[in-house]
Every structure is written in C-alpha cells, then in structure tokens.
Amino acid sequence: MCKTAGLDASNAHFFIEDKDQPYVQEKPFDWFRGYQVGGKSLTWGRACHRWSQHEFDAPKKLGYGMDWPIDYKTVAPWYSHVEKFVGVCGNKDGLEAMPDGEFLPPFEFSCVEKAMQERIREHYPDRHMVHARWAHLTQPTELHLQQGRGKCQARNLCMRGCPYGGYFSSVSSTLPWADKTGNMTLRPFSVVHSIMYDENSGQASGVKVIDAETKEVIEFKAKIIFLNASALNTNMILLNSKSERFPNGLGNDNGLLGKYIGFHLYRGSASAKMPGFLDGYVFGRNPTDPIIANYRNLGKKEMDYVGGFTTYCGAYRARKSSLPKGEVQLGAPFKKALTEAGDWHIYMYMQGETIPKATNRVYLSKTEKDPWGIPQLVTDVSYDDNDEKMIADFLSESKAMLEKIGGTNVEVRDNKNWNPGRDIHEMGGVRMGNNPETSLLNEWNQLHLCPNVFVTDGACMTSTGYQSPSILYMALTARAANFAAEEFKNGKFDEK
Template identity: 50%
Template sequence: MANFNIDAKQDMTYDAIVIGSGISGGWAAKELCEKGLKTLVLERGRIVEHVTDYPTMTLDPWDTELRGSLTPEQKAKHPKGIRSGFIGANNEHFHANDVENPYTEVKPFLWVRAHQMGGRSLLWGKQCYRWSDLDFEANLKDGHGVDWPIRYNDLAPWYTHVEKFAGISGEALGLPQLPDSHFLPPMELNCVEKHVKERIEKEYNGRNMIIGRVAHLTEPINGRGKCQFRNRCDRGCPYGAYFSSNAVTLPAANATGNLTIRPFSIAQSIIYDDESGKATGVRIIDSETGEFMEYHAKIIFCNASTLSSTQILMNSTSDRHPNGLGNASGELGHNLMDHTYRVGAMGKVPGFEDQYYKGRRPNGIYIPRYYNLDEQTKTDNFVRGFGFQGSGGRAGWGAGSNQENFGADFKDGLMKPGPWEFFITGFAECLPNHENKVYLNKEVLDKWGQPTLSIDAEWGENELAMNKQIRKDAKEMLERAGLQDITDFDNEHEMGYGIHEMGTARMGRDPKTSVLNGNNQVHGANNVFVTDGACMTSSSCVNPSLTYMALTARAANFAVSELKKNNL
C-alpha cells in the first residue's frame, strides 16, 4: 500500500477535510472519497504504510533487547501510558509521547493516545458489537443524560454497511439486547470454554456465553488474508486480517484518486466565518517546523479521537462561538464516559489434561448483558448493565517465572502444559454526568505552545454498584461452572483504563442541551461533523468502535447528499 498523495499545498481548497485517520477518520475518508469528494486527511503524526512500517510484526521475544520489556528510555516517553499495561517494546512506537503531549489529571484519568496514520486502529482490541434500542432509549427512560436523537433502526443499515467491508466474525444469537451483525464464520471456543459455556447456560436462565465478535477475518475478503492466530495484532497485521485504517479504509480511499494525506499536521482549530455561519477550513501547526497553515473545504469531519476532537472545538473560537465551536449549550467538554474494567474472577478448571488448543486466538468469550433488560431482569441495585469478556487456556512457560528452581527436571517440567485456567472481567456502562468534564488548561502547554486538557472525572455510585455486582456474579458463575481455586478481584482503577472514552460533544435533540444534532452536525456550524467517540450521548456496556464506524458512514452519506443540494 504505497504512493499515498501527501503533497498538500498551503491554502489549497478541498471538497472535504477529515481531521484524524483512526477508526472513524479512516471511514470518513473512504466514504467521502468514494462519493467523489476531493478529500484532505490531516494526520498529526507520521505516515505508517501497511506492512512496510510494521517493524516488529514477526519478532519473537528473544529478538528484542529485553524480551519485549521497555527500556528506561522508552519508559521515559510514556510516564502515564505505561499504567495501562498495554505498552511494550513491540508496540511502543505506535503510542504517543506523553512528555510532548501532556495533560492534567484533576482526578486520576488514564488517556492512551496514538499519533500516527491509523491512530489507535493499529492497537485496538477489535471487539465489535451492535448497540440496540435498549441502549439508544436508556437515557430517555431512566432520566440520565439527554435523549439520543436516533434509534437502532436509524443505524442498522449502516452497521451492515461497515460490517460487510470491515469483516466481523461471530455467531448469530437473536438476542434483543445484542443485535446480530453481518457475520463471517465465528472463531471456535476451546474445550474448556465450551465446558464453562455449557455449565453457565444450564445454571442460569437467560445467560449466554459466546465467542467474541471481532473485526478479524476468518475467510479472505477484498484482497485481505484471514487471521493466522498469531495474536500479534498490536504490532500491525501484515495479512490485513484485522481491521485497521491502514489495511482497510485508507487504501480504499486512496484507490479513488481523491485522497490527500498530510502528516505531521496538528489541527489547532476550525476556522469559522461569522457572516456565513459556516466553517471554512482548518488551521494547523506543522509539527516538524512549528509553522501555522490553513486549509479550506466545504465540509469538515472532526475525527481526532474523543478528547482531541473536543479540544479542537474548544480552541475554535469566534465572535459567534466565544466559548468554542458548537458550545452555545455549555455542554462541550462535559459528560465524559468510559467503561469500568478489571473486575471479575479467575480459577482453575479440573480435567481436560489430555487436550490443548491450536494457535494463539486473538479473541475470547463474551457474556452479554443480563440485568435490566425487562421487568423479569430488573434490579434496584443499579440502572443499566454490564457484560463479561474473558477466555480459557493452559498455563505454559510463564508457570516457571519467579521460581528458584533450576536444573534438568525443572526445565523438562516447563515443557509440560500447566492446568487449565479460565477468567472473566466485566465491562459496565458509565452514566453521562455533567460533572465529568475536560477543559482547556492555558497554564500547561504542549511542545508546540498550545493549551492542553485538564481532565476532571471519576466513577459515580452507579458504576461502583455495578462493579460490586460484577465481582459477585463472576465468582458465583465460576463456582457453578465447577472451577477450583477461584479468586475474585476488583483492581480498582480510575476512568480511562477501558480506553473507551466517550462523550464531551454529545448528540442530542435540543441545541440547548447538546453539541451535535442527529446527523452529527455541530449546532451553529452545520458543515462540521463529529463522528468519533466525542459524539456519544451514552456509553452502553459494549465496545463502541463499531458504532463509531456506522455513525461515520451515515453522516458522510448525509453530508454528501446535503452538499449536492447546496445546503452546506
């Protein structure tokens, strides 16, 4: 995938500008380019060519200096990000430098960022689940937040549209709380997972345990190879088997001849014309030279990632929008959400010593939400609900770590697989809360002299109540499934660890209480669209990226239609 057009001349006017090239930005670029719009993608980091720029994609642990651990120099670049536990020597080059990009934690918050072409689409977990009307109607029904301006039926055809191109493997269940996708064949549960599934579904009416629904190809499509079960996804997949902007959407956009990508382009603000009531372009800082430049377009898609998109809107001030573009409601920066994480249980599964599994499947199990679906499943302990992710496997080489043993017998023992183990961890929905917010900090500047973000957010009583239930249910399910040596846990953590930050520029029905309308247009600047996580009005309890993709494709289709009618 070579020969991207990166020759973006200053002051050039395009049909469309897309800020960011991650999951939603890549989709915006693809949809706009395929509809004939000359589109400029502004990427604040470097170009990452598919395959060519995946330097660690085939390395084994012994091929790296510290067997995959970070060097002191690498750790120094990521004083915040390393708290996630997801940064290692094999993917460190895809994580943003925290020192150059500081932020202030008014309350503890982990913000994981990736500044290069493809963004976090090179690093994400690829779990893909549709939302249902249970999610889109929740705010209206229980009074938390504002009502979504759309429902499941508005998004259903766009879910199908993106699923067919991205490639989602999974199995259909017909569950109302977890609508089925357009699926490729599912990956297979291993023998222990099948056993636990059988026991849980027998013990509990209405609880299902399924293989995860993931953006991994289980059969080749569109010239991409199927998953090889290497589980080295966060290094970049040379087969294009998992969905990333670099392997999937940006090549499609590039094939039209309508795409220009400008790397090292920090979107400083969106330029707004008070007289016309429209945005006219984007002001950038060249991250290599520090030079300010302006690019112009008829429509602008802001897809810099949740908090970065909001930061750009906050920086975009004018006479009509003195407090940030689209902030007449005062809601810009508010209602930050994430998913709770790292609460659950683990244990050993007796038996099955004569069985093993093949490969390193980059996927696990999923237990869909089972609380507050209807009157029969209603609880007074909390509103909304949670689901579980996890997996089963056999202890291997790691069983010998931190032991004082040595000698031939010890080494021979390491060649024998250990006991079967199984774990589940819960992901709980976070309620929209006006007090969970971000705002510009003009005292702390980044490497380029720009204001940074202060993040002031924490879990509320409802999230903490769900975490207690998650821990209790996890332990009970594993006990009933026959596991032994069970340990339940709550590794208490701040917001951000789920890396599912959402909200801060929410959609809504009323400009007085929202930043965006039902087509993802900014109130007061209808040629600006925000379709990444910033637009979310609530958080559901399932992974959100598939919904970002569908919202982006839907908004792009609407934008082009309106552009042709001269309404933008």
C-alpha cells in the same frame, strides 16, 4: 510509560508519552493516545458488538440521561454496511441484548470454553455465553481481498500491527481504499490547532494546522469538515476553535461542550483454575474472547444501579515456562518445558456502562500549553456510587458463576488503581440530541450551530452503553458521510 492493556516493548512506539504531550489531571485520569498514521486503529481491542434498542432507550426511560435523536433501526443498515467492509467474525445467536449482524465464521471454542458454555446454560438459563463479534478475517470475502487483506493467522500479536491485514485497521483497509480513488491526500506530522469559522457565511471555512516538525502554521480550506480526532482531542479542538461568534468554542452557545464525559468500567475481574481437560489443547493463539451477554437492567431497572455490563470470559492453558528451582533455564530441557502444557485456567472481566454527568468534564487550561502552543486539556472525571454498585454486583455474580461451573481457587479483584480513561473508551463532550439547548450535535452528527462540521467519533456519544463502541462510531461515520455527500451535491454547503 503508560500502562494500558497490551502495551509492551514491541508496540510502545504506538503510544504517546505523557511527558511529550502533557495534559492536566484535576482528578486521576489515564489518557492514552496514538498519533501515528492509523492512530488507535492499530491497537484497538477489535470487539464489534451492536447496540440493541435498549441502549438507545434506557437513559431517558430509566431516568439517568437524555434521549438519543436516533434509534437502532436508524443505525442497523449502517452496522451491516460497516460489518461487511470491515469483516467481523461471530455467530448469529438471536439474543435481545446482542443484535445479530453480517458475520464471518467465528474461531472455535476450546474444550474448556465449550464446557463453560454448557454449564452456564445449565445453571443460568437466562445468561448466554456465546462467540463475541470481532474484526478478524477468519474467511475473507472478495471485498476483503480487493482491499489487499488476508486471513487472520491466529498469532494474537495484533497490537504490533498485522502484516496480513487479518484484523481491521485504517492502515490495512480504509486508507488504501481511499487512496485508490486518487482523491486522498495524507499529511502526517500535522497537529490540528482549531477549526476556523467564517463570520460572514456562518459556516466553518477550514482547519488550522501546525506542522509538528517545523512549527509552521498552515490553513486548509474546506466546505465540509469531519472532526474525528478521538473523543477528548475532538473536545479540545472544538474548545480551542474560538471566534467572535463562538468565544467559548465552536458551536458552544449552551456551555455544554466538554461536559457529560463518559467511559467504561473495567475494574472488576475474576479467575479460577479449571480441573481436568488435560488431554485437550487448541491450535494457534485465538485472538478473540467469548462473551456473556448483558443480563442486568435489560429494558428495565431491576438493580440498585442503572446500566448494564458485558462480561468477557474464556479459558487458557498455562505453559510450564520454567524448570524446577535450581536447574539451569537453558538448553533442551528448558525448551521442552516451554512446550509442555500446564493446568487450565478460566477468567471473566467486565466492561460496564457509566453515566455521563455534567460534573465529568474536560476543559482548556488557562496557563499550561503543549509543545505547539495549544492550551493543554484538563480532565475532571471520576467514578461514582453507581459505578461502585455495578462493580460489586459483577464481582459477586462472576464469583458465583465460576464456582458453579466447576472452577476452583476462585479469586475476584477490584482494581482500584484503574483510573477512568484507562479503558480507552472515553466518550461524550459533544453529545447528540434533538434540542440545541441540551446537546451539540443533531441526528446527522452535525453541529447544531455550524452544520458543515460533523463529529462522529466517541465525542458524539449521548450515553456509553456497555458494548465496545468502535463499530458504532464507524456506523455513525458512514451514515453521516453518506448524508454529507448528498447534501454537498445539493449545494447545501455552498457559501451564502
């Protein structure tokens, strides 16, 4: 059984068992996959923070990566397009590290979270605890109602799948929306083997698929292909898409396919007890956390490491979920104990930027194959000294903040058993760039050497940033799809 956050018996069917879909770990790497219709959109964390211009600039400016072929101004209108469709709740806070967007009203802070916000502002004027941005319909618009979705009920059972469509998923939103066009064909139980390349036209001609139930090989022809299989699967499919022209994988003349893999740091966390506030509670189960916007290396290098981190934080009130030792845990007394609130607790945990490196890579096994005869993916990814320094700084600063705002019994943890990949934010391997010698994709997410193939999932990332990345993938996808549609109308993908 895999060990990702939020996994329990109620949603285990949304996750793939490694024994059923094996891969090779050259170094410890936890790869979480969901191959049901809707994929990981049913189990994602739903945080939706825009990148600022600093994240596009920092890798080249501060010397730990290469330049992006796009910037914030390029993506900003597509962020807005996606936010309106998806439904993102949050506040417009005017923060440099967290550009504002198109937001629905946020969930209210609890009394302790309000106190945390005020005390952090008092002790740290340059740090901002604000409402994070989350893909939850706190106040649906007409567009969301047209999608067939309803208001978030604050049950915080999101990873079971939401029957109200209260949070964004492809099952609740984009798939039904596409179905309304009459042009969508949904074919589950399809394992993508490779993209087929036509030597004569110099373009991809379609996709080879293996039926997961019958093992039948099926070829689908297409003039345009969007490959969004989730970052590592996208790398695997391209690596397996070999032809006379591309013996090392589609578009891979420079040998960089599968290299420069990145992820996010989640190892660091801190918690404390918050005395008082025993006369206050909250309604429902708020499915969103507050956030402390990045306050490290914003536009400049000021630490002994590069990159920044997001701090998720919040407060909860424990329940007296059991009776004193020796008493029977049944009946009316037990029920009463379950409804009695205990002490307040506060917490912080990190989501940190990592440096994509050529040595962090994935490639195809020469000997091991999966149940469909496809070479297994080999993961060769690890932490580095920059990661260790960032984690140490987060732990030190979070401990100090919790103490200064009144927390007691403060504890900090570096979970060294948290392998890369467990954050489920794997990125890179098919990175964007201006130069075909150092990247695989251009500014429109097209393969430099096979322009009718677009990659807009996490594989396209040139650097990782520290924000939850899904909203950026969606913005890049909408932008690339619009571009592809216009190019198609102009005959750019006709056979030559």
